[in-house]
Amino acid sequence: MEKTGAQIFVDSLMEQGVETIFGYPGGNVIQIYDALYDADINHILTRHEQGAAHAADGYARASGRPGVCLATSGPGATNLVTGIATAYMDSVPLVAFTGQVSSALLGRDSFQEADITGITMPITKHNYIVKDISELARVVKEAFYIATTGRPGPVLVDILSDVAAARTSQEDCGPVNLPGYRPVTEPDPEQLNRAARAIARAERPVIYAGGGVVSAGAHNELRLLAELILAPVATTLMGLGGFPGDHPLALGMLGMHGSKYANFAVNECDVLIAVGVRFADRGTGKRDLFARDAVIIHIDIDPAEIGKNVEVDIPVIGDVKKVLAGLIERLEKKLPGAWQEKIQKWKKEYPITYEENGRLKPQQVIREIFKVTNGKARITTDVGQHQMFTAQHYTFTRPRTFISSGGLGTMGFGLPAAIGVQVACPDEIVFDIAGDGSFQMNVQELATAVNYQLPIKVAIMDNGYLGMVRQWQELFYNRRYSYTELINPDFVKLAEAYGAVGMRVTTPDEVASALQEALDIPQPVVIDFVIEREENVFPMVPPGAPLNKMLG
Amino acid sequence: MRHTLAVLVENNPGVLARVAGLFSRRGYNIDSLAVGRTDNPAISRMTIVVEGDDRVLEQVTKQLHKLIDVIKISDITADEYVDRELVLIKVSAEPEKRGEIMQIADIFRARIVDLGRRTMILECTGNEGKIRAFEESLKPYGIKELVRTGKIAMLRGSRYTNINTNGAREDE
Ligand SMILES: Cc1ncc(C[n+]2csc(CCOP(=O)(O)OP(=O)(O)O)c2C)c(N)n1
Numbered sequence: 001m002e003k004t005g006a007q008i009f010v011d012s013l014m015e016q017g018v019e020t021i022f023g024y025p026g027g028n029v030i031q032i033y034d035a036l037y038d039a040d041i042n043h044i045l046t047r048h049e050q051g052a053a054h055a056a057d058g059y060a061r062a063s064g065r066p067g068v069c070l071a072t073s074g075p076g077a078t079n080l081v082t083g084i085a086t087a088y089m090d091s092v093p094l095v096a097f098t099g100q101v102s103s104a105l106l107g108r109d110s111f112q113e114a115d116i117t118g119i120t121m122p123i124t125k126h127n128y129i130v131k132d133i134s135e136l137a138r139v140v141k142e143a144f145y146i147a148t149t150g151r152p153g154p155v156l157v158d159i160l161s162d163v164a165a166a167r168t169s170q171e172d173c174g175p176v177n178l179p180g181y182r183p184v185t186e187p188d189p190e191q192l193n194r195a196a197r198a199i200a201r202a203e204r205p206v207i208y209a210g211g212g213v214v215s216a217g218a219h220n221e222l223r224l225l226a227e228l229i230l231a232p233v234a235t236t237l238m239g240l241g242g243f244p245g246d247h248p249l250a251l252g253m254l255g256m257h258g259s260k261y262a263n264f265a266v267n268e269c270d271v272l273i274a275v276g277v278r279f280a281d282r283g284t285g286k287r288d289l290f291a292r293d294a295v296i297i298h299i300d301i302d303p304a305e306i307g308k309n310v311e312v313d314i315p316v317i318g319d320v321k322k323v324l325a326g327l328i329e330r331l332e333k334k335l336p337g338a339w340q341e342k343i344q345k346w347k348k349e350y351p352i353t354y355e356e357n358g359r360l361k362p363q364q365v366i367r368e369i370f371k372v373t374n375g376k377a378r379i380t381t382d383v384g385q386h387q388m389f390t391a392q393h394y395t396f397t398r399p400r401t402f403i404s405s406g407g408l409g410t411m412g413f414g415l416p417a418a419i420g421v422q423v424a425c426p427d428e429i430v431f432d433i434a435g436d437g438s439f440q441m442n443v444q445e446l447a448t449a450v451n452y453q454l455p456i457k458v459a460i461m462d463n464g465y466l467g468m469v470r471q472w473q474e475l476f477y478n479r480r481y482s483y484t485e486l487i488n489p490d491f492v493k494l495a496e497a498y499g500a501v502g503m504r505v506t507t508p509d510e511v512a513s514a515l516q517e518a519l520d521i522p523q524p525v526v527i528d529f530v531i532e533r534e535e536n537v538f539p540m541v542p543p544g545a546p547l548n549k550m551l552g
Numbered sequence: 553m554r555h556t557l558a559v560l561v562e563n564n565p566g567v568l569a570r571v572a573g574l575f576s577r578r579g580y581n582i583d584s585l586a587v588g589r590t591d592n593p594a595i596s597r598m599t600i601v602v603e604g605d606d607r608v609l610e611q612v613t614k615q616l617h618k619l620i621d622v623i624k625i626s627d628i629t630a631d632e633y634v635d636r637e638l639v640l641i642k643v644s645a646e647p648e649k650r651g652e653i654m655q656i657a658d659i660f661r662a663r664i665v666d667l668g669r670r671t672m673i674l675e676c677t678g679n680e681g682k683i684r685a686f687e688e689s690l691k692p693y694g695i696k697e698l699v700r701t702g703k704i705a706m707l708r709g710s711r712y713t714n715i716n717t718n719g720a721r722e723d724e
Contacts, residue, residue: 121573
């Protein structure tokens with residue numbers, strides 16, 4: 001039977017088990033949209049292609065399945081770029097499809113032509129341009145395979161419009177054939193033995209867990225290992241939820257806005273077991289002083305991460321889940337000692353707190369969100385102070401419940417990501433904790449939430465500032481608040497204009513009831529929390545300082 | 553230190569851009585990069601000369617490996633290998649100087665491939681040292697134009713780099 005390229009495209013998505021795609025139509029994907037009209041695939045029309053990319057990303061982070069987005073050529077494709085880069089930095093499996101001008105127009109600076117494969121080369125795991133219908137099915141198959149195996153990441157497939165329109169009766173696309181792509185998942189027993197020996201000898205072990213734990217689904221193995229060797233566990237921002245935040249061994253987040261006890265512990269440990277982390281600068285502080293007395297064991301599926309940022313003593317390459325299981329097999333139960341006591345003492349001495357002074361504080365709102373949802377919500381955030389407050393004050397106990405742009409730090413991520421999360425988890429509570437600045441970067445996606453009746457709750461931490469930048473200006477630039485004050489619209493009216501419910505909270509005692517009321521409304525709700533304007537995030541390791549030199 | 557890498561890649565569109573882009577965005581220094589297809593038309597071979605210490609080299613290799621189109625990388629710096637570069641030099645050659653230039657060509661086993669009224673084009677192959685010396689000896693005559701291919705390299709003896717070997721291997 002003859003099929004068009006567009007039909008092959010749709011069939012290939014079905015074959016991959018794709019249920020939902022996020023997209024935005026245009027001239028060079030119109031053929032594909034025509035095929036989607038009859039397809040058994042759920043399409044969510046966002047209001048901006050960046051929203052589609054972030055929504056697909058949120059969907060992937062929450063579900064563990066690849067997120068899929070679709071955009072037309074040129075401006076549609078370039079609007080995906082920030083979303084693709086965000087997914088790339090956080091190793092999220094995303095498959096982005098873009099339309100391209102037809103072969104007759106390619107390379108002539110034609111209307112709505114952009115070299116999107118060229119543009120996205122540094123921010124994709126791999127990308128393709130499909131110029132021949134005979135390659136289409138195979139390329140789609142390969143794209144999903146590459147995005148989801150090894151270290152996950154975004155793959156972009158650019159499809160010429162005449163390929164989508166062409167017809168073929170060719171059936172089989174042949175097997176995936178990627179001779180240069182062979183991710184190592186099985187750890188080498190010798191590396192495992194070396195790591196196990198170092199851990200067995202350790203007197204002051206610390207586990208440093210990152211997003212790799214979450215994406216590998218290795219949270220159970222991580223907990224078992226920590227309990228076996230009684231190692232306290234610090235996580236990166238991306239690792240939050242990979243280890244239960246309420247566990248006695250939990251240290252919370254490490255780094256620039258990490259807890260004092262996490263930073264002290266890493267600073268003084270003798271063995272650091274780094275699991276699925278990439279030693280990003282926000283986590284390590286001054287690199288050459290990071291865990292300087294420790295034997296560093298680095299466990300990762302991506303060999304290129306070994307030695308990229310810090311020197312590693314014992315690398316273990318492989319699937320994090322398998323590596324942790326291998327270590328558990330090789331290790332014996334340890335008994336608590338002076339190290340565990342010291343950690344508990346630090347935890348008591350330097351708890352994460354904030355000053356209550358009768359005014360509305362973001363920390364209170366976040367703690368209250370935890371309470372009213374029994375800690376069962378899926379939380380997305382934007383980027384800034386509210387993101388760090390969320391990391392510090394909400395206790396994440398399950399993986400894939402904290403969804404935030406870590407590596408790229410993308411303002412405007414929270415709302416569209418929440419849309420993807422709610423689509424992936426229709427029966428769960430999804431809260432987007434937003435900044436007043438960040439919220440306005442993709443506020444148009446409120447229309448999407450209303451359109452598809454996604455009952456997302458948005459909590460805006462409204463301080464009338466680009467708060468995190470203002471904090472740096474306060475601390476390091478003599479309070480010269482250069483262009484960080486915001487004149488905001490009325491967020492309640494704005495929500496209402498989009499057809500959502502708007503609420504405003506200005507005092508501490510309204511918080512709990514407002515949140516409860518929002519939860520009871522089965523629609524998108526935006527709550528404008530008018531918070532203390534110049535609240536700062538502490539503790540803070542100033543940029544370039546070592547982890548034990550914290551402010552606050 | 554300079555390292556010589558033999559890199560086998562799938563002959564896909566964009567592969568050169570991917571490799572070159574990787575070097576520039578990660579801040580590695582490419583000294584030269586020569587590329588052409590192998591006996592298998594689906595596979596190209598790049599010879600990349602890169603400057604850096606062992607740490608840099610390790611990262612270059614690992615990052616290159618991450619590219620889906622890259623099939624194999626061998627650092628052959630420490631092994632015995634044959635390396636060659638081809639240079640074409642157009643040099644001023646007034647009739648009275650031609651004899652001298654031809655003598656120089658002889659010494660370097662270069663060939664004269666074009667003769668104009670006032671210029672000659674010489675072709676020379678050899679390793680880097682030889683090419684440099686050749687260029688130096690022609691400088692006094694006035695070099696009008698010079699083009700080099702960049703270095704290509706191959707292991708000596710029965711060892712080789714192809715897609716069926718794991719790095720550089722000896723024949724069984
Ligand atoms: C797209 C983008 N532009 C700029 C920045 C730089 N930046 C980081 S935090 C921040 C302020 C964020 O303000 P807001 O969203 O109001 O959150 P707050 O810090 O006040 O909680 C800015 C501008 C960024 N991270 N992303």
